[in-house]
Amino acid sequence: MGKKKIGIIGATGYTGSELVRILVNHPEVEIALITSESRAGEKFSDIHTSFRGIVDIVLQPASQVEKTDLDLVFLALPHGVSMDFVKKYHQKPFKIVDLSGDFRLDSPEVYHEWYQKEHVYHEGFDSAVFGLPELNRENIKQSELVANPGCFPTTAILGLAPLLSEGLVESRGIIVDSKTGVTGAGVKPKEVTHFPNVNDNFKAYGLKKHRHTIEIQDTLNKLSSEEVSLQFTPHLLPVDRGILSTIYARPVKELTTADLNALYLRYYEGHPFVRITPEAPSIKDVRASNYCNIFITFDERTGNIIVLSAIDNLVKGAAGQAIQNMNLMLGLDETTGLKQVPVNP
Amino acid sequence: MGKKKIGIIGATGYTGSELVRILVNHPEVEIALITSESRAGEKFSDIHTSFRGIVDIVLQPASQVEKTDLDLVFLALPHGVSMDFVKKYHQKPFKIVDLSGDFRLDSPEVYHEWYQKEHVYHEGFDSAVFGLPELNRENIKQSELVANPGCFPTTAILGLAPLLSEGLVESRGIIVDSKTGVTGAGVKPKEVTHFPNVNDNFKAYGLKKHRHTIEIQDTLNKLSSEEVSLQFTPHLLPVDRGILSTIYARPVKELTTADLNALYLRYYEGHPFVRITPEAPSIKDVRASNYCNIFITFDERTGNIIVLSAIDNLVKGAAGQAIQNMNLMLGLDETTGLKQVPVNP
Amino acid sequence: MGKKKIGIIGATGYTGSELVRILVNHPEVEIALITSESRAGEKFSDIHTSFRGIVDIVLQPASQVEKTDLDLVFLALPHGVSMDFVKKYHQKPFKIVDLSGDFRLDSPEVYHEWYQKEHVYHEGFDSAVFGLPELNRENIKQSELVANPGCFPTTAILGLAPLLSEGLVESRGIIVDSKTGVTGAGVKPKEVTHFPNVNDNFKAYGLKKHRHTIEIQDTLNKLSSEEVSLQFTPHLLPVDRGILSTIYARPVKELTTADLNALYLRYYEGHPFVRITPEAPSIKDVRASNYCNIFITFDERTGNIIVLSAIDNLVKGAAGQAIQNMNLMLGLDETTGLKQVPVNP
Amino acid sequence: MGKKKIGIIGATGYTGSELVRILVNHPEVEIALITSESRAGEKFSDIHTSFRGIVDIVLQPASQVEKTDLDLVFLALPHGVSMDFVKKYHQKPFKIVDLSGDFRLDSPEVYHEWYQKEHVYHEGFDSAVFGLPELNRENIKQSELVANPGCFPTTAILGLAPLLSEGLVESRGIIVDSKTGVTGAGVKPKEVTHFPNVNDNFKAYGLKKHRHTIEIQDTLNKLSSEEVSLQFTPHLLPVDRGILSTIYARPVKELTTADLNALYLRYYEGHPFVRITPEAPSIKDVRASNYCNIFITFDERTGNIIVLSAIDNLVKGAAGQAIQNMNLMLGLDETTGLKQVPVNP
Structure with a gap:
């Protein structure tokens, strides 16, 4: 054949x-x-x-x-x-x-x-x-x-799916603070991608209304028994490729970092491109590859769960x-x- | 004289x-x-x-x-x-x-x-x-x-002081997601500042326990009638100078973006180095200068206040x-x- | 007044x-x-x-x-x-x-x-x-x-003027290999200044016919008793500001590095913005300032004079x-x- | 097997x-x-x-x-x-x-x-x-x-081998002006590779005495009937990977750009990793690959041959x-x- x-x-x-x-x-x-x-x-x-x-x-x-x-x-x-x-x-x-x-x-x-x-x-x-x-x-x-x-949704959904599928976090008040490389803005030169406007610089954009917001929210809604509402804020990094999303959520019951890691390992078992990592991932850890690296931790002082999710936006x-x-x-x-x-x- | x-x-x-x-x-x-x-x-x-x-x-x-x-x-x-x-x-x-x-x-x-x-x-x-x-x-x-x-505290405290002084936001559950240039790590070469580890890269560090957390929280506590608890997550940008903090808080009463801007303009009147800006600031907007640029907005869809606060970490x-x-x-x-x-x- | x-x-x-x-x-x-x-x-x-x-x-x-x-x-x-x-x-x-x-x-x-x-x-x-x-x-x-x-001519002319004024080098066969930051290409976005085309990248452009060639050559001709011919090759650096020109010339008589330094110090005496430096200059040594840093040396092994000349192209x-x-x-x-x-x- | x-x-x-x-x-x-x-x-x-x-x-x-x-x-x-x-x-x-x-x-x-x-x-x-x-x-x-x-020698030797093998250029007075990414300096952090010393910066180093000088010269000597002498100047680019060498040589007989391209195509026939390109190569044209891109041209105004040779230094x-x-x-x-x-x- x-x-x-x-x-x-x-x-x-x-x-x-x-x-x-x-x-x-x-x-x-x-x-x-x-x-x-x-x-x-x-x-x-x-x-x-x-x-x-x-x-x-x-x-x-x-x-x-x-x-x-x-x-x-x-x-x-x-x-x-x-x-x-x-x-x-x-x-x-x-x-x-x-x-x-x-x-x-x-x-x-x-x-x-x-x-x-x-x-x-x-x-x-x-x-x-x-x-x-x-x-x-x-x-x-x-x-x-x-x-x-979409590129941002891939990081956010993979980063949140285990928590929402299991109903472990408040479905309202989730924060997805994302940072992306410039290739996400496309091949066509524009003011926002002009080298001197990006190099040695950093800023947020698309506040409150970026289209990926609804893509993330709708997809998570299908996993969740409760209506999801989330805040998504993209930022532009002076790099070519890569997205890192820093995600904040509040648990609805007592959980430890060990519990969370066990859950994520189980949820992504048999999925070769998701790696649950023991260290906070950098975007170069996945550059030019099809991996999504996810790190998860619970902060006992504040009661927040923090998830870090990294991909190459072009892969x-x-x-x-x-x-x-x-x-x-x-x-x-x-x-x-x-x-x-x-x-x- | x-x-x-x-x-x-x-x-x-x-x-x-x-x-x-x-x-x-x-x-x-x-x-x-x-x-x-x-x-x-x-x-x-x-x-x-x-x-x-x-x-x-x-x-x-x-x-x-x-x-x-x-x-x-x-x-x-x-x-x-x-x-x-x-x-x-x-x-x-x-x-x-x-x-x-x-x-x-x-x-x-x-x-x-x-x-x-x-x-x-x-x-x-x-x-x-x-x-x-x-x-x-x-x-x-x-x-x-x-x-x-400290450098991070300057962005976070200036970004939050008007809200906490006036008791306008929940004092628990504040998120400060910060991104800094490399000079913040000092002049001495180390693995984390080695060029190939930073360039075209991005990552979080010091999760849950960065020392500036307590500096921010203690200072805000003095302004607030309620006990403040906040999550502070620093990230390392591939830039020399500059910090941008993206801050999320939940209001305790109805507020509009216009209300918030009016409050911030009033609070920082007579303070020549704080600029309340109509656009999301970039770190180059303040580079090599003593300004702190602050942008504030309310998202009606999610009910969150978002504050962006930018400085040059060395100035x-x-x-x-x-x-x-x-x-x-x-x-x-x-x-x-x-x-x-x-x-x- | x-x-x-x-x-x-x-x-x-x-x-x-x-x-x-x-x-x-x-x-x-x-x-x-x-x-x-x-x-x-x-x-x-x-x-x-x-x-x-x-x-x-x-x-x-x-x-x-x-x-x-x-x-x-x-x-x-x-x-x-x-x-x-x-x-x-x-x-x-x-x-x-x-x-x-x-x-x-x-x-x-x-x-x-x-x-x-x-x-x-x-x-x-x-x-x-x-x-x-x-x-x-x-x-x-x-x-x-x-x-x-022009920006390139400023580096090349200041770097070569003492040698040509004194008739110390062959006026034909001079090489000016220059590297510039992106702001030299102007504020208007174009393909060549699109961030992903510049970042982590490097290339030559305008080979053989860049307009600054004639500006450099004509100006040096007025200082020289012999007709000057020079090769000028600009390259685009992934930086905002700064030009470094690496200049190669062949002396017409015996000279030492010490002779050359003495000549340059004398030539630029009373000119506060030219600094003859003991180390090879970097473009950050002059960034956002009006200085031109010049380093000069003679290579006994090859018989070449090498001049390095650095400025901020916008200043x-x-x-x-x-x-x-x-x-x-x-x-x-x-x-x-x-x-x-x-x-x- | x-x-x-x-x-x-x-x-x-x-x-x-x-x-x-x-x-x-x-x-x-x-x-x-x-x-x-x-x-x-x-x-x-x-x-x-x-x-x-x-x-x-x-x-x-x-x-x-x-x-x-x-x-x-x-x-x-x-x-x-x-x-x-x-x-x-x-x-x-x-x-x-x-x-x-x-x-x-x-x-x-x-x-x-x-x-x-x-x-x-x-x-x-x-x-x-x-x-x-x-x-x-x-x-x-x-x-x-x-x-x-060595990394620099690979660019310089591949860039010059056809000319010297055929005895087409003066064997003395060759200039190799090279620019390299930072990974060439190794994995160990040092002052020269500290991010703020490299980012948005550019400088020459190892003038007159870099060890690759002799490696290039000795190898070319074996191809040449005349004793080769060359000037090699490395510079440090704010990029991770990649070397571009800009090479200047003087022909000993009349040659056109077309002649030179024909020579290089013939010389590297059957060598799949050398690409003779119609455009000046950028280091990203070869990044993370085993290719060496070579561009060659003759400047009728000055009488110089210019060769551009680009590789990924790590590959x-x-x-x-x-x-x-x-x-x-x-x-x-x-x-x-x-x-x-x-x-x-």
């Missing part, structure tokens, strides 16, 4: 190039098509020069998707654009992993409220599976359409998780092609 | 060099003495080469303090060392600003608990004034011994604040020599 | 904000006008938020220049735009310091060749003085129009040097308002 | 961890032993926490080498220490790749002159092969002892090249386990 054929729609951004970086050494699939409307006709390596001599495939217009025999397609497109492609491709014989935010929320209405945009494909919400394998592995295996989670927060989903959807071992060791330093 | 004569005890660290950087252009004082035990006999500019041709003073042993006619002495020494000097110098005719943590807490007992060290000069606690001019201006003016606040968090205290102690205008504009970018 | 009145034309860029940062504490001048076409009507501090409460002046359209009583005007405009303003203002009663490249070269023809643009004001070349005070102090004092040097490479020129043009002491100590770290 | 058994002597440094990072996914070898004197008994992942759950091998004392069945041993030790191990192990049945500088030079005498240290194992020089596969592939295949090249400049050598010594395909795509950004 030959390798599975993969298409990547959208080649100019960071998630597109990161998908290619990982897939090129994946033993069970081959990249059959990479598309870009704006750069069609150019070589992939003309845009991403670090791929010279490695991936010199010529970029195609998206119209080539339907002329190519594909098993699975990644949509590496901005939100609001992706939904048009899902609508068009949903009945095609290939499966879809959508890396945008277009099908992650509960309904078109919630989408409209937080993305300030009318959704054009309501039907997609019925079939889309939220692609966090540690929560939804079996559903993902059966799915034709996976909504790949476990985007392309790596998308490939983890692809592996499940194609019946492959979940870790195939994803065994890269973190690059540290 | 001539200029006041200043001594700086401890020249090799960042607070020492930052004191000199600012004082050299201060119109009302002159640096009469800089001491260093380990580098006595060398020029100040041999150690801090950016001062070549500007400050070529030869470093003296500390024994010169008593042979020099001085109006005020800065102790730029590590905690645990500083107390010996305060004990020795306290009855001398010059005033003292101590930049260490040795006299900031309420008592030798609290010091012992959080610094794991016996305090050798209990009497110092009776006369030491906590040198945060925005809270203690009049006491500082009268004081012979000022304990200059408002150390040397600049020490000079602000000096100005008050010497009867000068509080802002003399401290009007540097932030260096951004 | 009152303070001199200064206008700044162009407020949104880095040179504009850096001029304001320094001038606001200058004891002999006052900022009477700041203009911006694109942001007129807004406050200066709305654009540069670190100036909140310090410089809240409302920006004016450039048409206000002629309605304001001014002693001197800084043009902080892009090249190609500046020439129009010089043409218009040249006969006005105020003096002009032009920070663009429009009047630095020898003739409109040379300008056209290297800037690929027709020059609209040929007459300006007759009166413009190249504003490097260490070479042209007396001419600057008499000038109505000063062309403020001695732009705004600081412009103010140094202003001081000379207004009959003030050259160092007035420019005594800031380097900010390190 | 089973996998080859590999030992790594020295586990705490960057080359040790980088060897493990790559070898753990190498399909033809297994790591049978990792030693550390100072940390024996601890897990590899206790020291390098990003390996948690991936490489939890317990570190052994070096004495275990002789008790283990090994095919090849990497010495990831400081120079001056490595020679003792080579002396001891040279007659053992396993092959050796030495990553230190102890056997790279021509003779013990040259070693003594540049390393200021007596060499204890003169015999090693007879059999050691300089491990640059692009020059010495066949010799490496036959060798029992390979001296893995092609150390561990990756060592594994490339291992592949050749063990009869494997040269690229086995080394196909990682550069991590950019």
Whole structure:
């Protein structure tokens, strides 16, 4: 049996190039098509020069998707654009992993409220599976359409899922204070990503209304018996990659740090990409890898639980998780092609 | 009347060099003495080469303090060392600003608990004034011994003082999630400050037990009618200078963002170094200056108050604040020599 | 006699904000006008938020220049735009310091060749003085129009002037390998200044044809009895500010490192902003200050002279040097308002 | 036939961890032993926490080498220490790749002159092969002892080999102006690698006497018919990984940029890790990969050839090249386990 054929729609951004970086050494699939409307006709390596001599495939217009025999397609497109492609491709014989935010929320209405945009494909919400394998592995295996989670939500949900599933913390008053690298803001230069505005600097942004707030809250709500309300504050780090979320919650019963570690180890048993660590993780501990490192502790003085959750936003927060989903959807071992060791330093 | 004569005890660290950087252009004082035990006999500019041709003073042993006619002495020494000097110098005719943590807490007992060290000069606690001019201006003016606040506490206390003074928030459950530049860890190379361990990286440290926790809590307690309990989590940024604290608190009554801004503007009226800003501050907004920028907002969705408080840890968090205290102690205008504009970018 | 009145034309860029940062504490001048076409009507501090409460002046359209009583005007405009303003203002009663490249070269023809643009004001070349005070102090004092040097040329010319003036090196085959911070590329976001393209990265650019090549070569030619030819290669550092040029030249006669140091000390005697240092300078040794640090050595093994020359590109490479020129043009002491100590770290 | 058994002597440094990072996914070898004197008994992942759950091998004392069945041993030790191990192990049945500088030079005498240290194992020089596969592939295949090249020399030699082999440039007067990331300075914290001394900073070091000078010069001498003399100046970049060398040479006959590119393409044909690129390479173009990117151009105005040569100092400049050598010594395909795509950004 030959390798599975993969298409990547959208080649100019960071998630597109990161998908290619990982897939090129994946033993069970081959990249059959990479598309870009704006750069069609150019070589992939003309845009991403670090791929010279490695991936010199010529970029195609998206119209080539339907002329190519594909098993699975990644949509590496901005939100609001992706939904048009899902609508068009949903009945095609290939499966879809959508890396945008277009099908992650509960309904078109919630989408409209937080993305300030009318959704054009309501039907997609019925079939889309939220692609966090540690929560939804079996559903993902059966799915034709996976909504790949956001980067911040991956840290926050993995960091909180055991506590909320077990009803161990107050579901209101949770704080998620997150810090992200700049690649999360995309490949397109803007004032906020201009080097002198970021270097040797640090600031919060998107206070009170960042779209990932609702993605985190909705997903945790499904795990929790009580209505979840959480405060999410993102900050911009002067680094390329990586998210660290510092999470504060209040237990509803007596717990020790040892109890919490036992719970987390048990909850993530059999999930190879979550590592419960004995030390506070740094973002370099997971850089360029698909791991999520989680540290949990209880402060007896204040009565708070503190969870630290770290990922590489381009890997476990985007392309790596998308490939983890692809592996499940194609019946492959979940870790195939994803065994890269973190690059540290 | 001539200029006041200043001594700086401890020249090799960042607070020492930052004191000199600012004082050299201060119109009302002159640096009469800089001491260093380990580098006595060398020029100040041999150690801090950016001062070549500007400050070529030869470093003296500390024994010169008593042979020099001085109006005020800065102790730029590590905690645990500083107390010996305060004990020795306290009855001398010059005033003292101590930049260490040795006299900031309420008592030798609290010091012992959080610094794991016996305090050798209990009497110092009776006369030491906590040198945060925005809270203690009049006491500082009268004081012979000022304990200059820690860097994290400066952000947290200035960020929370109006709320606690007015009894507007729950005094338990306050979260202070702080992020600091590396100079806060001192001039001496260690594993945690090794470039490849910090660059493009980010992590939390000192969870649950950082010494500044008690300094913040004790100071706020004096402002509050209720017992304060707070969670303080410091993180290490890959930047040289700057602290941003993201503070979460829950109001005890209905409040709007406008109410909060009005309160903060009123509270800090007449305090030229606190700026209540309409935008979330970045640490570069205050870099190399003595300002503290504060942003405050209320989230109606969650019911939380969020305060962002930013300083340069070496200036408002150390040397600049020490000079602000000096100005008050010497009867000068509080802002003399401290009007540097932030260096951004 | 009152303070001199200064206008700044162009407020949104880095040179504009850096001029304001320094001038606001200058004891002999006052900022009477700041203009911006694109942001007129807004406050200066709305654009540069670190100036909140310090410089809240409302920006004016450039048409206000002629309605304001001014002693001197800084043009902080892009090249190609500046020439129009010089043409218009040249006969006005105020003096002009032009920070663009429009009047630095020898003739409109040379300008056209290297800037690929027709020059609209040929007459300006007759009166413009190249504003490097260490070479042209007396001419600057008499000038109505000063062309403020480029950032790279400041390092290269100061680094080579003593050698070429004395005819000590081969005038052909000089190598200037320069490395600059990102602010040199301007305030406007572009692909080359997008944070993930710069951070943890390094590359050369503008090989063989950077416009500063001719500025360096033409200026050195005037000092040299032989025709100068030099190779200039700029590189982009992942830092905000600072240029270090590493310069290689071959002596025409026997020389020692001691000879070279004596020559440089003598050449720059009485020039307070050039420091001949005993150690290889770092860019932080001069950061946020108007100093140029120069280190010179002879390698007996290879027979090469190596010169290292470091400045802050926004200060001695732009705004600081412009103010140094202003001081000379207004009959003030050259160092007035420019005594800031380097900010390190 | 089973996998080859590999030992790594020295586990705490960057080359040790980088060897493990790559070898753990190498399909033809297994790591049978990792030693550390100072940390024996601890897990590899206790020291390098990003390996948690991936490489939890317990570190052994070096004495275990002789008790283990090994095919090849990497010495990831400081120079001056490595020679003792080579002396001891040279007659053992396993092959050796030495990553230190102890056997790279021509003779013990040259070693003594540049390393200021007596060499204890003169015999090693007879059999050691300089491990640059692009020059010495066949010799490496036959060798029992390979001296893995230095990081700077790898860029400089690969950048200059075609020109000197063909006698196309003046062999005297070559300039190699190199810029390196901080990991080149090792894992041990020192003043020069203290974060605030490197971040937002840049400086030259080791002027005139860096040990890699002689390694570059000696190797090029073997390719050249004329005696080579070159000036090598390293600089320290505020980045983790990567070296860019900017090389200047003067042609002895007429050449075009097209001629030079054709020459380089021909010279490196069949060498999969050297990429001759149409654009000036950035160090991120090769980060975390085994590639060396080379750009070459001729400047008609000045008559200089400029070569830009970029590697990751920890991969092609150390561990990756060592594994490339291992592949050749063990009869494997040269690229086995080394196909990682550069991590950019």
